[in-house]
Amino acid sequence: MTARTLIPRIFSYQLTGHPWSARADKLQSATGLMLASFLVFHLHFESSILLGKEVFFHLVQILEGGLFTDDGRGVSAFTQIFSVFMLLIVVLHAAMALRRFPSQLGQWRALRGHLVCVKHKDTQAWFWQLATGFILFFLVPAHLFTMILHPEIGPNLSAARVVQDNFWLLYALLLPAVVIHGLIGLYRVAVKWGLVSNRSVLRKVIKLLIIYLILLGCASLLAYVVIGLDLPSQVSPYISKI
Template sequence: MSLTKKINYFGGWLDVSQSVSGVVLALFLWTHLVLVASILFGAEAMTFVAKTMELSFLSADGHGYPWVVSVIAVVVGVITLVHVLAAVHKLPLNLQQQRALRQQMQVIAHSDTRLWVWQAATGVGILLLLPLHLWLIGSAPETIGPVGSADRIWNDGVWMIYLPLLLCVELHAAIGVYRVLIKWGSGTAVNRRHRIRKIKTIVSFVFVLVGLASLLAFLPHAT
């Protein structure tokens, strides 16, 4: 295999890895937001969800295994690392590349390019904030619940991490899934680009709203 073919093969592998890991993380994110939103239905609803995630139905005492949450945090961290390593080669990391990008955007005002810039910017935010979230959850999984989570979010001030993280991950995920559909989808997906973009915007709005409502719903449970 020639050097050019090897480079193209490696580049293709990176693209597939980035897309697959991104879709997996987006699906996990949306599932995670729905599960956390159980607090909107009361403390008992969230306690049930938290204990179910800890496999309480498999334990004799019904308390479950909090370490399962730690394992999930590690798995998410590994998938995120794969996603970052696969995507970083596309980012404008030096001043020359950033200057070229700004010049291109001034000449060609393409909406998908602007979305990519937003995705890159929110990706940097996620890279800074997500490890903190995973550490807080993974190091103390037994505190997950209406009272423990409320205490962490509001009394410990972790909402200052969760709020920007919510905005970053939701925008990043919705844009990412949209770009995957356009990139790997059929010609029909490309022809319906504007409709898919509208759906992306609606999805972002709904999940951000759900996330914000969930954060506020923890406030009455803070001790």
């Protein structure tokens, strides 16, 4: 006797899952990996201010295409173009991630009950990513729109933005939220696609990276504040001494 498989007469994506769901998962993971990688690079780029104004200035010139200009100076339009590109990636990533947000009161209650009773570490990590993602929905566009409208970067101009324009508050809120969200995202991508087998070790590595990146970002932000407090009310772009 052969086994018989019962197939519903009416094909329903609710029973089988929509084929777009798998594509959306891959797209969410790919954009998340791209954003998290950029975050790690960006925080180390910003930390060059800890080595002095001169180091930060020349690094900015290189990243803004100074190697391809006659005078060696970067072009601020590069920052604008790249900021627009990153904004598009953020929007795409957010659109894919919104599929996973609890949309009903019952789902929120079930999640809360699961967090309290089961205390599963991966569920707790997902909750923190959910919470920080909600915060970033407001903070990241504010940061990117600022870079699009005012792309000038330099030791003096960046420090003036932090202190005189009071952007230190935005960055103080953005830093921990984006680091926690991005690093938990890397953990979940690695687990989801089977890149690691030992979750316990990976969780410890991610926690250390979160602490390291937040401390690095705080040190950089403090350096900008110190520089900004010494600037006059009318700020001029930094001039290299080399």
